[in-house]
Amino acid sequence: MHVAPLISRSLDEVSLAESLLGREHALVLALGRQTIALAQLLAVIALLAVSAVGVAAGGRGALPVLVASALATIGFGCRAALRALDRRERVRDVIISGRGDLPLAVVDRERRRLLDPRRRELLAHSYESIGDEPSASGRVPCRACVLVNLYVVANVRPELALIAALLRDDAACVRGVAAAQRMISTGTASLFGRDEEILREDLRGIAFLLRSGR
Numbered sequence: 001m002h003v004a005p006l007i008s009r010s011l012d013e014v015s016l017a018e019s020l021l022g023r024e025h026a027l028v029l030a031l032g033r034q035t036i037a038l039a040q041l042l043a044v045i046a047l048l049a050v051s052a053v054g055v056a057a058g059g060r061g062a063l064p065v066l067v068a069s070a071l072a073t074i075g076f077g078c079r080a081a082l083r084a085l086d087r088r089e090r091v092r093d094v095i096i097s098g099r100g101d102l103p104l105a106v107v108d109r110e111r112r113r114l115l116d117p118r119r120r121e122l123l124a125h126s127y128e129s130i131g132d133e134p135s136a137s138g139r140v141p142c143r144a145c146v147l148v149n150l151y152v153v154a155n156v157r158p159e160l161a162l163i164a165a166l167l168r169d170d171a172a173c174v175r176g177v178a179a180a181q182r183m184i185s186t187g188t189a190s191l192f193g194r195d196e197e198i199l200r201e202d203l204r205g206i207a208f209l210l211r212s213g214r
Helices: 003-021 026-056 062-096 105-115 117-129 150-155 157-168 174-185 196-211
Strands: none
Touching: 003 026, 026 062, 062 105, 062 174, 105 117, 105 174, 117 157, 117 174, 150 157, 150 196, 157 174, 157 196, 174 196
16 A cells, blocks of 8 residues: 555645635535544554564564554544545535536546436435335335335425436436435435425425536
């Protein structure tokens, strides 16, 4: 693993994002936090490797260092994963706001991921399956299938079906795809609430964004 180039690329992206969005922008801050978490993770992985060599060589005192560095690696790995999730949410914010054309690698990757036909098909299926019973094996397309209020969902079936249809359209705007992904993956979204009218308005907003690229 080439550690220095990896960290250097992360720092370069933070610098570019700052020049485009400003130092206090949420995405800039998220990228900075992720870079720090990545550097910390790589440092403890290096320590883990060194201590493993020490244990293999029979070095005295190497085993406690190995155990401690292994635990640290798990902890910093979890932190890095959480930072990555936060960064993705901030990238979606940027895309939903209409700035998906920013020359940032993280934005470009998320844009391509969202527009991938297979990804859109999975997302469309999730919207169609919201509120459905789990399969015989207990599997569900997404967690929203079991967390929603079934009465509310039953009353917005036409809007959910429209979202699914628009997601399958190759002309779907990435802003709408990002908004649709946000709704179904965020536990605080109106999708999981009890207010039918708020949910209907949010779904209509997503439909508008999905059509906005036409």
